[in-house]
Amino acid sequence: MSLAAEARDAVRRRPFLYDALCAGVVNYRAAADYLDLDGDPEAVATALRRFAEELDPMDDREATAAVRMQSGVGYENEDGVADENTSDDVVVSAGDARVTRGGELTAIRVSGDVDATLLTAVVERCRVQRVLVDAAGVAGDELVLVVPRRQGATALRLAEACVEER
Structure with a gap:
């Protein structure tokens, strides 16, 4: 394999570096090191420069999404039965795990123009701000992030910032 291909x-294998190349904010020599x-x-720096020239620039499209917070959610009890919850009470589910209304967590819900890229941005922003993400997912036109109740307002602001910056 050639050095450029390597x-x-x-x-x-490093999405943060790929994104930086697309954005044009890379010190190529430092990246090579x-x-x-x-x-x-x-x-290697020259190969990175050439690779960056071939990449599409960052997406500048207008995205529309509404962000809201839903307090008082939690996981179903351990036997898999929600305490008197109906299917209308399900906030998000994946496999056997279900987050339903009634609990000590907060769900941040983003509806509209959402995708895995936005989910990644929100989760990474939460990680940097030390917001614990208990669950996260995106399907269709909805993104859901579940965090501890005390961190809900911070997670909401972070999600709103990510939507605005798209």
């Missing part, structure tokens, strides 16, 4: 593969590939760092 550099591209290394970038694809970080990747630590076998080869001349200047050659």
